[in-house]
Amino acid sequence: MVKVAPSLLSADFGNLEEEIHKLEAAGADMLHFDVMDGVFVPNLTFGAPVIKELRPRSRLCFDTHLMVKNPEKMLASIAAAGADIITVHAEAVTHLDKALDEIRSLGCRAGVSLNPATSERVLDYVLDKLDLILVMSVNPGFGGQSFISSQLEKIIRIKEMIAGYDIELEVDGGINCETAPDCVRAGADILVAGTAVFATDDYAANIQALRQY
Secondary structure: OOEEEEEHHHOOHHHHHHHHHHHHHOOOOEEEEEEEEOOOOOOEOOOHHHHHHHHHHOOOEEEEEEEOOOHHHHHHHHHHHOOOEEEEEOOOOOOHHHHHHHHHHOOOEEEEEEOOOOOHHHHOOOHHHOOEEEEEOOOOOOOOOOOOOOHHHHHHHHHHHOOOOOOEEEEEOOOOOOOHHHHHHHOOOEEEEOHHHHOOOOHHHHHHHHHOO
16 A cells, blocks of 8 residues: 655644644654755755654654755754655755765665656666655645646656665655556555645545545
């Protein structure tokens, strides 16, 4: 069954502890933290201090997505804050191979994210160092965007690339009850969803609606 990772970008920032408790009770598989720096993407969100504060308050996997320039500078602090998965953007890191080694040395699972215009071929020489690949199906930086359908072919190609590897394939952006089935059929293991999960107060029903495909 596909996993659902609610994006806290769409949560009530004034009540994050309450929100994560509700998501946990609703059956979320992991929590997705979009860390933004205002440089690689236009917005600013939370960083290591917020992750550290929330870590004791949830048993769920903390899936941290670094939408930042030069993410190497914050790997140690994000890991120390309690991240389980650290995903960096191929477009934002200078030495991808080195960064993935560092993430794993810090005791976290290592992921790479690809923007819509980035080819999956950048992964060719780091597949043995990956635990997760995140396909962005919108341009990163804002919630509530529409799904870019061209990314379905990329998901299919990546699924073929990672056959035989212990790598999960995650999709983020424009995920809802209409786009989720296509992503799952293409090979997605994890769906990151913000608006679709937080659209109503019934988080359990919203999460189940994404899973039923």
